[in-house]
Amino acid sequence: MTADRKLEWDWYSGTVPENVVLDDTAYCETAFSFHFYRSRLPGGVEYGRGASTYLGTMFDVGPRGRVILGECALIHGARIICDAEILIGDYALISWNVVLMDTYRVPLDAPERRRELERIPAREPRLACADVPAKPVRIGRNVWIGFDACVLPGVTIGEGSVVGAKSVVRESVPPFTIVAGNPARVIRPLNAEERSRHA
Amino acid sequence: MKAKHETITALAPGRWTHGAPPANVRLGNDTVITGDLAFKRFHSREPDALVIGAQCTMDGVHFDLGEKGRMTIGDFCYFTNAVLLCELEVRIGNYVVIGWNTTVADTDFHPLAPAERVADALACSPLGGGRPRPAIPKLPVLIEDDVWIGPNATVLKGVRIGGGAWIEAGSLVTRDVPPRARVLGNPAQIIGTMP
Numbered sequence: 001m002t003a004d005r006k007l008e009w010d011w012y013s014g015t016v017p018e019n020v021v022l023d024d025t026a027y028c029e030t031a032f033s034f035h036f037y038r039s040r041l042p043g044g045v046e047y048g049r050g051a052s053t054y055l056g057t058m059f060d061v062g063p064r065g066r067v068i069l070g071e072c073a074l075i076h077g078a079r080i081i082c083d084a085e086i087l088i089g090d091y092a093l094i095s096w097n098v099v100l101m102d103t104y105r106v107p108l109d110a111p112e113r114r115r116e117l118e119r120i121p122a123r124e125p126r127l128a129c130a131d132v133p134a135k136p137v138r139i140g141r142n143v144w145i146g147f148d149a150c151v152l153p154g155v156t157i158g159e160g161s162v163v164g165a166k167s168v169v170r171e172s173v174p175p176f177t178i179v180a181g182n183p184a185r186v187i188r189p190l191n192a193e194e195r196s197r198h199a
Numbered sequence: 200m201k202a203k204h205e206t207i208t209a210l211a212p213g214r215w216t217h218g219a220p221p222a223n224v225r226l227g228n229d230t231v232i233t234g235d236l237a238f239k240r241f242h243s244r245e246p247d248a249l250v251i252g253a254q255c256t257m258d259g260v261h262f263d264l265g266e267k268g269r270m271t272i273g274d275f276c277y278f279t280n281a282v283l284l285c286e287l288e289v290r291i292g293n294y295v296v297i298g299w300n301t302t303v304a305d306t307d308f309h310p311l312a313p314a315e316r317v318a319d320a321l322a323c324s325p326l327g328g329g330r331p332r333p334a335i336p337k338l339p340v341l342i343e344d345d346v347w348i349g350p351n352a353t354v355l356k357g358v359r360i361g362g363g364a365w366i367e368a369g370s371l372v373t374r375d376v377p378p379r380a381r382v383l384g385n386p387a388q389i390i391g392t393m394p
């Protein structure tokens with residue numbers, strides 16, 4: 001990153017926000033990932049050592065939101081919708097078109113939702129950002145989330161678990177478990193042999 | 200009805216609307232590939248890595264072939280914005296339709312065993328420094344003649360879809376589909392048979 005917080009290789013002319021922590025061992029493909037970033041917290045996004053995010057990754061982080069990427073976490077193009085906290089553990093692998101959200105951004109009540117939607121046209125950027133409760137999302141160490149999957153508010157995914165492609169995860173997942181489907185269900189626990197196998 | 204040979208003699212050579220396709224791609228007559236991303240992730244070094252028959256329309260399709268990927272597609276196929284991910288082998292028959300945003304993949308791209316995944320995450324990270332990645336299974340995908348696959352569907356590694364099967368929109372297919380079966384859902388279930 002240059003002194004004025006540009007990425008040397010970037011096709012996009014924007015910069016990496018001041019309160020994003022990105023050290024020399026981490027990689028961010030494009031500052032466009034921060035196009036919707038509005039966090040005012042110190043370290044609104046923190047990249048761990050060797051963490052990387054590729055094109056298509058969008059940090060849609062509200063003023064009080066915070067996203068932490070662990071060591072060597074790899075995000076291949078996820079939309080991260082965060083108003084509270086989204087923690088992504090070390091060595092997590094997150095595939096393309098994944099959505100991680102800790103908030104729905106709009107009220108569940110339809111008349112209130114209408115009022116929120118009526119305010120969007122006057123905003124810049126045009127975003128839903130109603131003050132609705134957010135529930136932190138925690139993606140454990142060594143978790144793998146397949147492409148097109150979606151993780152809903154309040155979900156914790158335990159260490160080493162696998163979320164199948166295109167799954168919708170509404171409930172927390174225990175450690176070392178494969179879940180898949182819409183809604184996601186447990187396919188099976190990873191067995192002792194798989195858990196002990198070393199590369 | 201016109202005799203078949205009459206039409207065939209009138210055909211133009213296959214083409215890509217954005218230039219010359221990679222040298223190891225062979226296109227049958229009157230086949231057209233559109234979209235500037237068609238070969239953005241085409242890395243195959245195999246001879247005849249991608250062979251497409253005649254009179255196919257490949258509209259906005261991504262041919263994402265790994266170094267050793269080989270893909271064949273028959274005649275009169277019609278794919279729109281499909282993402283075809285091939286590290287080993289994908290074989291598609293004649294008269295196959297694949298709808299919008301459908302993904303077909305012949306591998307999971309990462310290993311299942313947690314410790315191997317840690318090693319893979321490290322190898323893929325900026326700290327990887329050329330470390331080799333662990334072995335990852337690849338299983339050919341076979342889609343037979345007259346299969347229809349709707350939009351937003353997903354077909355995973357090792358699947359064989361029998362002739363004339365109908366894969367409804369949004370289905371995620373992890374198991375073989377018998378000929379003429381109609382499947383739906385995530386994971387996909389057989390819900391009937393085609394007439």
Ligand SMILES: CC(C)(COP(=O)(O)OP(=O)(O)OC[C@H]1O[C@@H](n2cnc3c(N)ncnc32)[C@H](O)[C@@H]1OP(=O)(O)O)[C@@H](O)C(=O)NCCC(=O)NCCS
Binds near residue numbers: 094095162163385
């Ligand atoms: C989750 C996954 C890794 C499991 O692979 P696997 O252990 O080989 O699983 P199998 O194919 O043997 O399937 C086991 C069972 O889970 C079901 N299943 C597997 N993946 C599923 C998915 N994504 N959605 C719904 N069900 C799924 C299968 O239908 C099968 O159920 P059954 O026995 O009742 O028929 C794999 O299916 C997957 O989703 N791969 C995509 C990986 C990916 O997104 N890679 C992108 C790069 S990060």
